[in-house]
Each structure stands twice: as C-alpha cells, then as structure tokens.
Amino acid sequence: MKQLRLGKTGPVGSALGLGCMGMSGMYGPADRSESIATIHAALEAGVTLLDTGDFYGCGHNELLIAEALKTAPASRRDAARISVKFGAMRDPAGAWSLYDGRPAAVKNFLAYSLQRLGVDHIDIYRPARLDPVVPIEETVGAIADMITAGYVRHVGLSEVGAATIRRAASVHPICDLQIEYSLISRGIEDEILPLCRELGVGITAYGVLSRGLLSGHWQRGGVGPGDFRTYSPRFLDGNVEHNLTLVEALREVAVARGVTVAQIAIAWVVARGPHDIMPLIGARRRDQLAEALAALDVQLDAGDLAAIEAAVPKGAASGQRYAAAQMAHLDSENGS
Numbered sequence: 001m002k003q004l005r006l007g008k009t010g011p012v013g014s015a016l017g018l019g020c021m022g023m024s025g026m027y028g029p030a031d032r033s034e035s036i037a038t039i040h041a042a043l044e045a046g047v048t049l050l051d052t053g054d055f056y057g058c059g060h061n062e063l064l065i066a067e068a069l070k071t072a073p074a075s076r077r078d079a080a081r082i083s084v085k086f087g088a089m090r091d092p093a094g095a096w097s098l099y100d101g102r103p104a105a106v107k108n109f110l111a112y113s114l115q116r117l118g119v120d121h122i123d124i125y126r127p128a129r130l131d132p133v134v135p136i137e138e139t140v141g142a143i144a145d146m147i148t149a150g151y152v153r154h155v156g157l158s159e160v161g162a163a164t165i166r167r168a169a170s171v172h173p174i175c176d177l178q179i180e181y182s183l184i185s186r187g188i189e190d191e192i193l194p195l196c197r198e199l200g201v202g203i204t205a206y207g208v209l210s211r212g213l214l215s216g217h218w219q220r221g222g223v224g225p226g227d228f229r230t231y232s233p234r235f236l237d238g239n240v241e242h243n244l245t246l247v248e249a250l251r252e253v254a255v256a257r258g259v260t261v262a263q264i265a266i267a268w269v270v271a272r273g274p275h276d277i278m279p280l281i282g283a284r285r286r287d288q289l290a291e292a293l294a295a296l297d298v299q300l301d302a303g304d305l306a307a308i309e310a311a312v313p314k315g316a317a318s319g320q321r322y323a324a325a326q327m328a329h330l331d332s333e334n335g336s
C-alpha cells in the first residue's frame with residue numbers, strides 16, 4: 001500500500017482512505033455484514049484511515065466501525081486511524097437541522113463518539129460544517145483543548161473556504177481539509193488547494209466517484225427513498241442525461257487504458273496531488289473496494305491526463321454538487 005503523510009503535521013498512513021458513510025443509509029439500505037467485511041478487507045489491504053461522522057445514521061456508523069475494529073486482528077486494529085466529523089444535528093426521524101460548533105458542544109459530541117467507537121482517542125476530529133454563529137477559532141480551540149487532554153490527536157476541517165482555513169490554522173495546526181474533489185467538482189483548484197499547500201494542510205478528497213455517478217456502474221432508476229441521489233442535482237432529470245454522457249466519454253479513455261471508469265476517476269485525483277491529496281473512497285462492498293484499491297496502481301501520463309481533460313473538461317457537469325439548502329451551509333462555496 002502506498003503511503004502518504006496527511007498534511008505537514010498529520011499521521012503517515014495509506015494513500016487511500018475508506019469513507020464509511022454509505023454503510024449507514026446515506027445511499028439507501030446497506031448490508032451490515034458486508035459493510036464489516038469491507039472494513040476488514042480494507043484494513044487487511046493496508047488501508048489505515050477510516051472516515052465517519054457521528055451523525056451518519058445518528059451514531060450507527062460509529063457503532064459499526066467499533067464492531068469492525070473489535071473483530072479485526074489486533075495489528076490491523078492498531079494501525080487504523082479514525083477521522084470523525086461532528087456538529088451536524090438531526091432529529092429522531094433523521095431530519096437535518098443546524099450545525100453546532102460551540103466549545104461545550106464539541107466536548108459533548110466527542111464524549112459520545114469515544115463511547116460509541118470504543119476508543120480512548122480520536123485521530124482526526126473535525127467540524128462537518130462551519131457553524132456560522134461560532135467563530136472557528138473557538139471551535140478549533142476546543143478541539144485543541146481535547147488534544148491537550150489526550151482525547152484527540154489532530155484537528156481537521158471540512159468544506160470550509162480559504163479565510164476560515166487561515167483563521168483555524170492560526171489557532172492550531174490543521175492536519176487536513178476534507179472536501180469534495182473529483183473530475184466534476186474542481187472548485188478547490190483556484191484558491192483552496194494552493195492555500196492548503198502553502199499552509200501544509202493535506203486534502204482528504206471525498207465524492208471522488210461523485211457518489212457513484214463517476215463509477216461507470218451507476219444507472220438511472222437505481223435509487224430508492226432516502227438515498228442522497230434522489231435529491232442531488234447532478235442525478236436529477238435534466239442534468240443526469242448530460243452527466244452520463246461525460247461518464248461515457250470517460251469510459252472510452254478508461255477502456256483504451258485497460259482500466260475501469262472508477263479507477264481512472266480515482267487515479268486522476270491521485271495524479272493531482274500524489275503527496276498531499278488522499279482519496280476517501282465510499283466503497284461499501286468488497287468488490288467496490290478492490291476496484292478502488294487497484295486504482296492506486298494506475299499511472300497516468302501526460303497523454304492520459306490530456307485525454308481525460310478532453311473527455312470531462314473542468315466545469316462540464318450539469319447541476320450543483322448539493323441541493324440549494326445544503327449549498328448554503330458550505331463555507332467552501334460561500335466564504336471568501
């Protein structure tokens with residue numbers, strides 16, 4: 001497994017991380033035993049970063065990871081690093097409300113996550129979104145207090161813009177920014193990525209397969225109620241037809257290279273930052289994981305990159321990456 005240091009100050013580990021969100025309902029029902037088998041297979045293959053959020057399935061995802069870690073071989077369990085997002089609040093029916101980044105809330109969320117995960121510390125702890133009424137310095141300061149107390153190792157951020165990254169980094173070194181980055185979500189390239197490089201902040205890129213759209217396997221009509229893809233603009237009628245033509249153009253490049261669409265999409269992100277961008281892949285089955293891991297062996301040369309760019313030019317996707325109400329919570333899109 002290729003290795004990567006997450007930012008200037010973060011842990012050294014696998015160059016690809018496993019995102020566990022889809023194992024707790026965000027993409028419709030998931031198979032619990034297959035989810036655990038997928039986490040085990042990832043650890044066995046040398047994946048060290050597992051990403052979760054306390055709000056994924058309202059605690060379900062953390063409990064699932066705890067079970068997978070408990071039943072994994074000790075050496076694999078010890079090598080695992082857990083990244084947890086907090087702050088997104090939900091009601092018992094699962095409806096989303098606001099984000100809470102108050103220092104007291106940070107410590108409260110953390111206390112419950114440690115219990116659910118069955119660990120004595122969390123490797124990377126990050127607010128899922130900026131709480132617009134709490135200065136980021138206070139939220140990061142609370143995480144820094146928890147580092148001093150031994151409950152957290154590193155501070156991460158998620159979906160924040162350049163000004164917030166600078167303010168956060170003035171309080172404590174930031175290990176990584178978790179943010180959507182893919183062939184069809186290239187918003188970080190102009191300002192956020194250069195700033196992260198300047199500050200030594202790594203990137204954990206999510207949505208590398210654009211929630212399955214860029215996997216080459218996704219077909220219209222395959223999603224049920226509650227699946228993110230039933231309301232995500234890029235999957236909606238009027239946009240999805242065009243987006244699937246981009247996938248077919250990418251497939252031609254992939255076939256010519258003897259790899260799959262998912263592999264070329266992952267390899268492209270790796271090529272954009274071999275030393276500071278870690279793709280966080282949302283595989284929820286072992287076959288998906290195996291396909292994703294094989295992408296680390298795909299070396300793209302200048303000709304390949306040009307062919308990919310021609311197939312899927314920057315800004316080519318139809319529709320925004322989130323519905324309007326969710327876009328409003330993205331400091332990365334709305335901040336300076």
Ligand SMILES: NC(=O)c1ccc[n+]([C@@H]2O[C@H](COP(=O)([O-])OP(=O)(O)OC[C@H]3O[C@@H](n4cnc5c(N)ncnc54)[C@H](OP(=O)(O)O)[C@@H]3O)[C@@H](O)[C@H]2O)c1
Pocket residue numbers: 018019020021022027051052085128158159178179205206207208209210211212213215217262280281282283284287288289291292
């Ligand atoms: N910080 C944030 O705001 C944020 C937001 C979203 C996600 N995340 C994190 O990032 C992780 C990855 O994000 P994501 O789930 O949106 O990303 P993704 O990797 O773009 O999409 C995952 C989906 O792609 C499909 N897929 C098809 N072939 C695949 C393959 N070979 N390997 C993997 N997936 C394949 C699966 O769809 P099917 O379900 O149809 O099988 C899977 O559910 C999440 O698990 C979560 O930990 C963070």
